[in-house]
Amino acid sequence: MKFLDEAKVYIRSGDGGAGSVSFRREKFIEFGGPDGGDGGRGGDVWVEAVNGLNTLIDFRFQQHFKAKVGMHGMGRNRTGANGDDVTLKVPVGTQIFEEDNETLIVDMTVEGQRFRLAKGGNGGFGNAHFKSSTNQAPNWANPGLEGEEKTIWLRLKLIADAGLVGLPNAGKSTFLASVTRARPKIANYPFTTLHPNLGVATIDEREFILADIPGLIEGAHEGVGIGDRFLGHVERTRVLLHLVSAQEENVGKAYKTVKHELEAYGGGLEDKPEIVALSQIDVLDEASLKKKAQELKKASGKVPLLLSAITGKGMTEALRALRDVIVAENGDVDLPEKRDKNRKRDLDTESDE
Numbered sequence: 001m002k003f004l005d006e007a008k009v010y011i012r013s014g015d016g017g018a019g020s021v022s023f024r025r026e027k028f029i030e031f032g033g034p035d036g037g038d039g040g041r042g043g044d045v046w047v048e049a050v051n052g053l054n055t056l057i058d059f060r061f062q063q064h065f066k067a068k069v070g071m072h073g074m075g076r077n078r079t080g081a082n083g084d085d086v087t088l089k090v091p092v093g094t095q096i097f098e099e100d101n102e103t104l105i106v107d108m109t110v111e112g113q114r115f116r117l118a119k120g121g122n123g124g125f126g127n128a129h130f131k132s133s134t135n136q137a138p139n140w141a142n143p144g145l146e147g148e149e150k151t152i153w154l155r156l157k158l159i160a161d162a163g164l165v166g167l168p169n170a171g172k173s174t175f176l177a178s179v180t181r182a183r184p185k186i187a188n189y190p191f192t193t194l195h196p197n198l199g200v201a202t203i204d205e206r207e208f209i210l211a212d213i214p215g216l217i218e219g220a221h222e223g224v225g226i227g228d229r230f231l232g233h234v235e236r237t238r239v240l241l242h243l244v245s246a247q248e249e250n251v252g253k254a255y256k257t258v259k260h261e262l263e264a265y266g267g268g269l270e271d272k273p274e275i276v277a278l279s280q281i282d283v284l285d286e287a288s289l290k291k292k293a294q295e296l297k298k299a300s301g302k303v304p305l306l307l308s309a310i311t312g313k314g315m316t317e318a319l320r321a322l323r324d325v326i327v328a329e330n331g332d333v334d335l336p337e338k339r340d341k342n343r344k345r346d347l348d349t350e351s352d353e
Contacts, residue, residue, distance in 0.1 A: 003195035005156040005233070007059035014042025014067040014083035016121035016144025019129070022075030023137070034137060036073055036127040039144045040080035042120030043067030046087045049108035053091035054198065056156050067118070070144055073126040083120060090154060093236065097153040105152065109159070117152065121145035155232070158196055160211035162322045163234030165262065166243035167254050168215030171279035171309060173197065175243065176212040178309040179319060184212060196233045203319040208326050211237060216261045228265045235267045238329040239322055243279045244296055244304070251278065251292045252299030259300075273325045277305040277318055 017039025024032030045067050065088060071080030096105040096117065106115045124142030131138060164172040173184040180199025197212045213230040234240065248254040255276065263270040278296055281289055289306070296304045305321065307314040 003055050004057045004060055005055070005158075005196075005230075007056045007154045008063065008151065009059055009088070009154060010064045010149070010151050011045045011086075011088075011118050012064075012066045012149035013045050013118035013120040013147035014069040015147050016040070016042045016123040017070035017072040017080035018143045019124035019126035019141030020073035020075060020078075021127045021139060021141045024076070034127040034131050035075055035077045036141055037075070037078040037080065038126050038129065039073045039123030039142075040070030040082045041123050042070045042144070042147045043083035043085045044116050044120045045118040045148075046085055047094075047096060047106070047108065047115050047117055048087050048089055049092045049094065049111055049113045050089045051092070051111050053089070054158070055091065056094070056154055058089075059154060067120055067147065069147075070120070070123045072144075073123070073141070077126075077128055080123060082123075085120075087114075088117075088154075091156055091158075093157050093159040095155045095157060097155060099151040099153070101153045101155075118148040118150065121147045157235055158198060158211055158233040159209070160198060160234070160237050161208035161326045162201075162210050162239050162241060163237040164210065164212045164241050164243060165234065166215060166258055166279075167217060167245065167248070169247075170215060170243040170245045170254075171307070172212045172215070172243055174309040175241075175279065175307070175315075175318075176210060178312070178315060180210060182212075196230055201319055201322075203316065203323050206323055206327070208323060210322075216258050218257050218261070228261060231262070231265045231267065231269060235269065237272065239273045239275060239325040240269070241318065241322060242274055242276050242300075243307070244276070246278050246280045246284050246289065246292055251296045255296060255299045273329070274302075275305065275318070275321050275325070276300045276302045277307045277314070279307045279309070281306050281313065282308040282311050 019039050020036035022036040024035045065086050067086045068083035070083045073080045092111050094108045122145045124144045127138045127141045166172055176182050176199050179201045182197050182199030184197040199210050200207050201210050211233055213233055244251050244254050278293055305314050305318050
């Protein structure tokens with residue numbers, strides 16, 4: 001499945017049906033009178049957050065959504081049928097914006113959440129509605145009201161508990177593959193990861209969702225490299241794991257580069273709890289490892305974790321550190337293991353396409 005996190009969509013609700021002008025004419029009935037029925041109501045356009053989706057790829061193949069119009073009223077006081085609604089099914093975490101791509105309409109953060117994007121037009125009154133003591137035979141009816149139409153933007157921000165950030169080749173995808181069943185692409189060249197990947201990590205019988213995003217480089221907030229557009233997928237996380245590769249010649253500079261990009265992006269990322277880790281330590285000897293750990297500590301102001309996804313060193317400690325922050329941020333109320341099991345399974349089975 002291809003990954004798509006932004007889509008432009010045109011929607012239109014249904015027009016209301018027109019009222020009917022009709023008079024009852026039957027043999028042996030002297031006073032028939034008006035009997036035109038009302039028109040049916042046009043269909044609405046809804047958006048619904050559903051389980052089992054991680055991408056907006058469906059909206060690449062269909063960008064127009066139109067609800068059905070209401071049927072016209074008929075004689076014998078028959079009301080026209082209402083138009084059918086249309087529903088846009090989106091992943092949990094999708095934000096809906098106006099055409100300016102800035103004005104937020106709704107944030108779909110809960111599975112099963114529904115919101116009406118466009119209301120269908122009301123049906124017009126038939127002439128039977130206008131009968132009165134002073135007007136026994138009205139010969140007019142109302143037309144149905146038009147539906148609403150607009151262009152909207154869908155923007156997906158994945159729901160995850162923890163996010164992985166760092167320069168390209170910092171070992172983020174390797175870390176994700178080591179602690180979850182996700183299978184992101186891993187290779188020894190920059191920007192191997194071209195779209196976010198999700199996985200469910202388990203530690204001490206607790207589970208949490210981990211997000212891996214493409215690497216950041218200096219100037220990413222200005223569009224250099226892949227840019228910083230994927231940082232939106234870690235905006236909702238409760239903690240960031242900042243990985244700095246032990247292969248970097250200057251680990252302090254590598255840390256500050258990514259930190260600067262997070263601050264330039266905004267979105268509250270600079271204020272999120274952060275765990276700093278020196279990854280890929282299996283390539284260093286003891287003396288070099290100690291020196292680089294000290295450099296990273298000085299640059300970040302935190303004692304870094306020492307990790308090696310290949311040997312497994314420090315991985316358990318890293319997961320426990322992430323778990324502790326997540327539990328503290330949650331207040332131990334919204335524990336990940338209480339989430340829908342199907343959603344976890346779908347997140348873990350990330351496609352390599």
